Amino acid sequence: DAGVIQSPRHEVTEMGQEVTLRCKPISGHNSLFWYRQTMMRGLELLIYFNNNVPIDDSGMPEDRFSAKMPNASFSTLKIQPSEPRDSAVYFCASSPGQGAQNEQFFGPGTRLTVL
Amino acid sequence: AQSVTQPDIHITVSEGASLELRCNYSYGATPYLFWYVQSPGQGLQLLLKYFSGDTLVQGIKGFEAEFKRSQSSFNLRKPSVHWSDAAEYFCAVVPRRGNKLVFGAGTILRVKS
Numbered sequence: 001d002a003g004v005i006q007s008p009r010h011e012v013t014e015m016g017q018e019v020t021l022r023c024k025p026i027s028g029h030n031s032l033f034w035y036r037q038t039m040m041r042g043l044e045l046l047i048y049f050n051n052n053v054p055i056d057d058s059g060m061p062e063d064r065f066s067a068k069m070p071n072a073s074f075s076t077l078k079i080q081p082s083e084p085r086d087s088a089v090y091f092c093a094s095s096p097g098q099g100a101q102n103e104q105f106f107g108p109g110t111r112l113t114v115l
Numbered sequence: 116a117q118s119v120t121q122p123d124i125h126i127t128v129s130e131g132a133s134l135e136l137r138c139n140y141s142y143g144a145t146p147y148l149f150w151y152v153q154s155p156g157q158g159l160q161l162l163l164k165y166f167s168g169d170t171l172v173q174g175i176k177g178f179e180a181e182f183k184r185s186q187s188s189f190n191l192r193k194p195s196v197h198w199s200d201a202a203e204y205f206c207a208v209v210p211r212r213g214n215k216l217v218f219g220a221g222t223i224l225r226v227k228s
Binding site for chain 1: 209
């Protein structure tokens with residue numbers, strides 16, 4: 001299996017632009033997680049899907065952030081409009097079963113820079 | 116307050132030396148406990164986990180961790196470190212009544228030859 005696939009690996013954009021991050025989970029996994037990693041705040045869970053349904057989005061910073069999972073093999077995280085403080089590495093992870101206690105398999109991350 | 120604490124931001128050990136990375140948690144009930152490793156430019160990989168039972172847990176890459184309820188600790192150990200172990204190590208928990216993986220701040224391990 002190719003593992004969790006994220007695209008793009010790097011994104012540089014200007015403040016105010018829309019940014020879309022993409023994730024393909026491991027086939028057969030039915031939980032998907034989006035995390036953000038920054039020096040100041042460490043690793044934070046943004047949103048958690050189970051069977052394509054958002055279960056917990058309490059970590060989404062504000063309305064500028066939205067996430068979708070239209071099917072079991074694809075998820076997006078969108079930031080609109082982007083701001084410099086959104087600069088971070090964004091990770092997608094997937095796991096079998098339901099619940100965060102199952103092993104999570106992380107993608108390589110998308111490094112976002114907002115100028 | 117509920118928290119996961121990794122008191123050491125950086126640790127440097129010589130290749131071949133033993134390693135212990137500390138992790139303490141503060142939760143009412145013992146949470147599910149994990150150690151993840153992040154190599155530079157990579158995602159995270161699970162090293163080991165503890166849910167219940169034997170308090171000494173074996174993981175991948177020669178790592179082990181010991182759960183000590185009395186100390187609310189879950190320290191990671193390796194008897195002999197290799198240069199390839201240089202990475203950032205994260206202790207993480209899932210509260211028994213929660214559905215979030217909560218990470219500590221991480222410990223950066225440097226290995227000197």
